Amino acid sequence: DTGVSQNPRHKITKRGQNVTFRCDPISEHNRLYWYRQTLGQGPEFLTYFQNEAQLEKSRLLSDRFSAERPKGSFSTLEIQRTEQGDSAMYLCASSLLSGVEQETQYFGPGTRLLVL
C-alpha cells in the first residue's frame, strides 16, 4: 500500500492521559499536514512540515499538542493531558511540493480519538 497510513486507527483514553499518533506519508512526499475533524465539520488545519521542519502551527494547536517529523519521513502528534474536547478524528495528509501551484494533499484514514 503506497498511500498515507495512520496508527492507531482508533484510540480511547481517559482524561488526563497522554496519547501519541503516528503518520507515515507517501514515500518521497516532502510536505506533511495534520488536521483535526469533529463530527459534521470539515477538517481544520493544525500544523504542517516541509521535510523535517515544522513551518506553521495553527492557533488551534495548544501547548498540550506537539508534533514532530524527526527524519523528514513519518510524523508523530502527541497530545498531553487529554481533555474531552480533544475527542475528534485526527487526519494526516502528505503532498509533494514540486513548484506547481496546485499541490494535491493525499489524506490518510485518520485516527479517531475518544477521551472519556
Added chain:
Amino acid sequence: KNQVEQSPQSLIILEGKNCTLQCNYTVSPFSNLRWYKQDTGRGPVSLTIMTFSENTKSNGRYTATLDADTKQSSLHITASQLSDSASYICVVSAVNTGTASKLTFGTGTRLQVTL
C-alpha cells in the same frame, strides 16, 4: 475571513437518480477548488480540481463546475450508486505564498443513496 459554505447539509436520493451539490466561497486570492469524497471513518479522497480558468471538470459520473465570478461551484453526480453515499467536501485553496497550501474546507454535504 476565508469561508466555504455548502448546501444542502444532507441529502437522500434513490439509487440511479442524479443530484447536485452546491459550494459558495469567499476565499481570496483564489487558487483552485477541489471536491473531496469522504467515506464514514475514512480520510477525504480528491475527486476533481479546478483552477480559475476552468469552469467544468469531469471524473466518471462526477462533474464539477466553477463560476469564478460568482464564486460558486457545484458537483453533479449522475446515475447515483449506493457506494456514492458519503460526505462531499468542497475545499478552496488560496494562492500559495510559499507557506502551507491555505486550504479552507467546507463542512460537507452528507449524501445517502438508498434503494
